Amino acid sequence: MGTEERDEVEYDVFSRYCPSRSTLEHVTGRWGTLTLGALETGPLRFNALLRRVDGVSQKMLAQTLLALERDGFVDRENLSTAGLHVEYRLTRLGRDTAAQLLLLTGLLESRMPEVLAAQLRYDEARTGP
Amino acid sequence: MGTEERDEVEYDVFSRYCPSRSTLEHVTGRWGTLTLGALETGPLRFNALLRRVDGVSQKMLAQTLLALERDGFVDRENLSTAGLHVEYRLTRLGRDTAAQLLLLTGLLESRMPEVLAAQLRYDEARTGP
Numbered sequence: 001m002g003t004e005e006r007d008e009v010e011y012d013v014f015s016r017y018c019p020s021r022s023t024l025e026h027v028t029g030r031w032g033t034l035t036l037g038a039l040e041t042g043p044l045r046f047n048a049l050l051r052r053v054d055g056v057s058q059k060m061l062a063q064t065l066l067a068l069e070r071d072g073f074v075d076r077e078n079l080s081t082a083g084l085h086v087e088y089r090l091t092r093l094g095r096d097t098a099a100q101l102l103l104l105t106g107l108l109e110s111r112m113p114e115v116l117a118a119q120l121r122y123d124e125a126r127t128g129p
Numbered sequence: 130m131g132t133e134e135r136d137e138v139e140y141d142v143f144s145r146y147c148p149s150r151s152t153l154e155h156v157t158g159r160w161g162t163l164t165l166g167a168l169e170t171g172p173l174r175f176n177a178l179l180r181r182v183d184g185v186s187q188k189m190l191a192q193t194l195l196a197l198e199r200d201g202f203v204d205r206e207n208l209s210t211a212g213l214h215v216e217y218r219l220t221r222l223g224r225d226t227a228a229q230l231l232l233l234t235g236l237l238e239s240r241m242p243e244v245l246a247a248q249l250r251y252d253e254a255r256t257g258p
Binding site for chain 2 (some may be wrong): 011032122
């Protein structure tokens with residue numbers, strides 16, 4: 001493969017034991033991507049996120065937010081002392097990551113006609129005329 | 130070309146029934162991301178991919194490649210008539226997507242010190258001194 005010169009500690013998502021691997025799992029995937037993407041326009045409460053990330057369950061959203069908070073992508077802010085009103089907002093790291101993810105989802109959305117045509121060709125080649 | 134004329138159709142990954150949602154699932158997540166990323170430097174055979182995407186099982190890699198092929202991100206090429214030597218390569222769509230994904234993994238790798246510091250703060254706040 002050849003040696004790459006880097007002046008910092010090397011993190012490598014391709015290596016299964018690298019800590020970046022689990023962060024990659026938290027950030028990508030449908031729920032990580034959509035949760036970060038939804039927060040990109042501003043802070044949201046849990047129920048608003050639940051509506052925006054269409055199809056996510058309460059349990060999956062709670063798990064996703066917890067992992068994103070622990071990794072430093074999302075901050076959880078109590079708006080009342082009783083803790084009844086909690087708002088989620090992106091950190092600086094979360095904003096940078098969300099911007100990157102939205103470029104990806106934008107690319108996918110814009111190329112869906114190609115994807116659907118490929119699916120059709122694939123299925124037709126396998127079912128015959 | 131019929132499908133490509135539907136330029137005005139809006140695809141939205143946030144909507145659970147949009148076909149872009151399942152494509153997002155195939156492309157992101159650790160195995161989709163790493164498989165596309167691994168192929169960015171050139172075509173690879175199955176066993177080479179298995180080594181490069183460290184930690185993936187044969188079954189998961191096969192499932193990932195099948196979904197990526199059906200969606201038009203990856204082409205499968207038989208190098209021998211017996212079908213013993215199969216090579217996987219990115220399509221144009223796959224290259225565009227892989228480039229975007231590698232920007233994301235590069236961002237995560239470069240920000241891992243921040244992530245690890247956040248994890249430490251999170252855990253310490255919950256376990257106490």
